[in-house]
Amino acid sequence: MDDLLNFVPDIEAEGLTLRPVRRSDAGLIEMYGADERVARMTTSIPHPLPPGTTEAFVTRITGNTPDELVWAMDASATGGAELKGLISLKTMEPGDRGGSQAEIGYWVAPAWWNTGVASTAVQALVDANPLNNDTIFGSVFQDNPASARVLTNAGFAYVGDAESFSVARNAKVATWTYIRKLN
Secondary structure: OOOHHHHOOOEEEOOEEEEEOOHHHHHHHHHHHOOHHHHOOOOOOOOOOOOOHHHHHHHHHOOOOOOOEEEEEEOHHHOOOOOOEEEEEEEOOOOOOOOOEEEEEEEEOHHHOOOOHHHHHHHHHHHHOOOOOOEEEEEEEOOOHHHHHHHHHOOOEEEEEEEEEEOOOOEEEEEEEEEEEOO
16 A cells, blocks of 8 residues: 555546545544534544544545545535545555455535435445455444445445444444445
8 A cells, every 4th residue: 555645546426526635625524524413423533523633634544655545525626515525445455555355434524415425426436446446345333324325326235234333422333234346
C-alpha cells in the first residue's frame, strides 16, 4: 500500500464523483461526523466528537501509507454539495495494493438519507473495483436496515450475523455481514 495515495482514482457515478478526500474536506467531515445519527451507525466515529479527531483522520488517510482508501461523495460537478458522505475500501492484506478481499464502509450525511446517494456510491465503487479485489464484504448494524438494502441492491449476499464494537455507543452491536464476489 506504499503508494496507494497516488493510486486513489476518481470514480464517476450518476450525479456523483467519488474522489480522494482532501484536507479542505475536514470541516464538512467534522460537521457531519459530529452528528450523533451518523456516528451511531459507524464503528469508529466517537460521539461526542473529541477535538482533533477529524484532523487526525484526514492526516491518516491522506498520508503516504494509508491503511484504507477513502473517497468523498462529491456532487459539485452537477451543482450539488461538495461532500455528501464518505466511502472506503480497506484491504485485508496490509502492505498489498489490492488483494483478494477488501471491506467496504460508508456513511452519508442525514440531509441525503433515502435519496440513493449511498446506493450510487457503493455500486460505482464495486463496478470500478479499484483494488482489483476478488471479494468485497461489508457489515451493517442490524438497527440500520436501510444500509443493508444498499448492499443487497449492489449485489451483496447475506452471509451471517456477528457483532462489532461501536465507539459512539460504547457497546457491541449486532451486525449483518454481506459479501460480493467480483472475479
